[in-house]
Amino acid sequence: MLSQTRYRMLYLIGLGLGDAEDVTCKGLKIIKNAKRVYLEAYTSILTVGKEALEEFYGRSVILADRDMVEQHSDVILEDAEKEDIAFLVVGDPFGATTHSDLVLRAAERNIKYRVVHNASIMNAVGCCGLQLYNFGETVSIVFWTETWRPNSFYDKISQNRKHKLHTLCLLDIKVKEQTIENMMRGRPIYEPPRFMTVSQAASQLLEIVEDQKDSDKESLAYTAETICVGLARVGTDSQVIKVATLKQMTSLDLGRPLHSFIITGHLHPLEVDMLRQFTDDQSILA
């Protein structure tokens, strides 16, 4: 591929989901030859850190936080018309989080770009045995606070279930967040990263239908008994997939991040056979 490259440009390179070796051979070749290599480190994480990537690539990597990518992209794009710049993204560059902004800013400056695709959670969830073409709209579930309990995903899950479709729920990630006090005082002190777990997501989802328990059960998007799939560290050696009811899911511990969650719709017999590999309670799939 590189031999055919006539222009210097920006490369958006997907790293896949697991560790350093999940980069593609094409991606690795570009990384090794790029002038600068940035790692987008605020919307997802690998199971390994920057140091493991640097060791595998044999070169240094610059961490790009949200501020750099969204406010100071000129730094990233500098010299990209004369040199190859690599911008690394966990998963796929246009997967769960898109980097359209960076691409558009490159286009404004007449900098060419190319994408090296990789697996993202949006397609790798197929590993649980649910067919990707039976999924409806994907939703995001964010951490609730005492005063902020957004639940716009509920109506989308309801639509998907009405059409017998599965729903992939992307779970909240809080990286480099500040307390309100630190933010107001302008102190660059950040909270430890937080990753929503499958049991936290299940608890929030269950609360919504429990709040409506006087409603007709048929009118609910899902119930405590709806079959769900919890996934942790998809694509890694320590991957865990668990099939359980929503209620059961609230007390399961799937270990370290990242977690993802699926609320199933109609289950095809072949999907049921696949899900059986991952449940401790075969009766729920009877």
Add this chain to the structure above:
Amino acid sequence: MLSQTRYRMLYLIGLGLGDAEDVTCKGLKIIKNAKRVYLEAYTSILTVGKEALEEFYGRSVILADRDMVEQHSDVILEDAEKEDIAFLVVGDPFGATTHSDLVLRAAERNIKYRVVHNASIMNAVGCCGLQLYNFGETVSIVFWTETWRPNSFYDKISQNRKHKLHTLCLLDIKVKEQTIENMMRGRPIYEPPRFMTVSQAASQLLEIVEDQKDSDKESLAYTAETICVGLARVGTDSQVIKVATLKQMTSLDLGRPLHSFIITGHLHPLEVDMLRQFTDDQSILA
């Protein structure tokens, strides 16, 4: 990863979408060390053939046609409890086509399996700038014949559009098909492979709404003016993306396979900005 492998097993390895170098470093290491390497060659294709893969891997690859995978999977699984067997799939092993059958047959024989994920068309379509979480159910469009014109995808597109969602249309692939005469006479003579183009898909889609032209326009799932995206050879050097109306799309030639098609739903301003890169007629995005 291999150093941690205690069991011999079946590896399902995604090859991504472009050429030999789109395999991941992890996948390549497994391929080089596997006892046998099969290439699933009937649901999708790379831009390069088996020989290019063999040269890049430095080893021989066995073509697995539908008959072998679906009827004679024992051949593939032979000795997989004692040796590593690699089963290569264009895209992701659980992408547009799942290989649940093979996995379940392995499980029946107590053969462990592991998946090495990669990009599939299901997530790589994000490269056109439409956000993956704004897509509804994916549909498949098959070649019509004089007597067989299935259009079950129409209602799904209609549902997606009603909820402002985009629809990814996977286009038909006919590999190793027989004429009825050759099939009846038991002659192992196969037709040349056929791949549905973006313009063929657009023509079939347009015919459906033209057949209903007496209907209220508001009740149609889409019209001749609906913005569509045609994609060819996604993830390769020769990738082409074209944004046009459905009507315009019927006369566009995007070149060699594989092609994919998107019927847009509601367009977010950032999506419009991205799509502008790919249209010859900016007025349709006004």
